[in-house]
Amino acid sequence: MSRILVTGSADGLGRLAADALLSAGHGVVVHARNPERAAALGPLVDRGADIVVGDLVERDAVRGIAADLNGREPLDAVIHNAGVWRGNAVMPVNIIAPYLLTALLRAPRRLVYVTSGSHYDGQPSLARVDWLGGRSGSYADSKLFVTALAAAMGRLRPGVLSNAVDPGWVPTKMGGPYASDDLEMGHRTQEWLASSDDPEALTSGGYWYHQRRAEPHPAVHDTAFQDSLLKALAEETGTPLD
Template sequence: MPVNVVAPYLLTALLPGPRRTVYLSSSPHLSGHPSLAAGVNWQGASAGSYADSELFVTTLAAAVARLRPEVLSNAVDPGRVPTRMGGPDAPDDLELGPRTQERLAVSNEPEARTTGGYWYHRRSEQPHPAVHDEAFQDRLLRALAEETGVALD
């Protein structure tokens, strides 16, 4: 949670805008649970759910797109690439993964100037239904503001 959610939240809240934001997510967000009721260990003292953390950061991207219309904000799934985490037999191309992030960060092509999307290999994909649930977005942002003492304005 500290790396996948809290750090991107703080960077977003503290850096001046307008700008483009590209959040790193992954397909496991699809099996994440859109619940904060049981309490989330934002400090990382326990492993927590990787899928939940990916759902939260994908939701953060959508919330920023909604609340800061001047910011192009998207989440990107680089695929399962051959890294220490993905393993040496990971099926995705290590070179293809960052191309989507780069395109969303700097391209002026109309498709790259969208906001609030979830992307995989230069294609917009359908995220978990909770990602665009404004009530869940607001609950997540309140929980992160309470945890960090920094509000996302």
């Protein structure tokens, strides 16, 4: 059985993924941004889940999460599920936090980054990106960046399985009540990539939708864009990848 961190697991797809992994017998670390949100995770903690608390908007809090987890039993996988679709937290939560956790956590064997089909509308340009979130950032851009981060990790860390997952437009708080995709399929792929020994799940560098590999935005596998993105993130956070 694996030990798996699921960020943003107080509700939505993260909560469903954590619940399913816990039911399958895996060790799960759930995450909430504050104590109030953490209280909602009580039922999962009562079933054996560990918990970590910290606001992914705040870089010092992300560093604290990483330090806390590095002092515990090592992780086998991380599902970077937490995300926001509008407001000043878009860039901090959707790309800065996943990057920092990737850079700071003792390398797990599997990395799963939850992205979106909206990444196809993202612009592969790093000019004038407000990483601090002082201006409302583009959700599509943030998802293009995190999808490229997943592909870059698949290239640069050959001992790690790194993939991006589009869960589809599902009826969660973020997706809204009129979302038309299958909620069950919306969280199944990230669980499978984080824990399964199926041959397809043991591949890396993919962009997945409902357990099928798909072709992402062309910039995702552009190594020059990947390298520029990683350089910008390292300079912005003061934390390069090892």
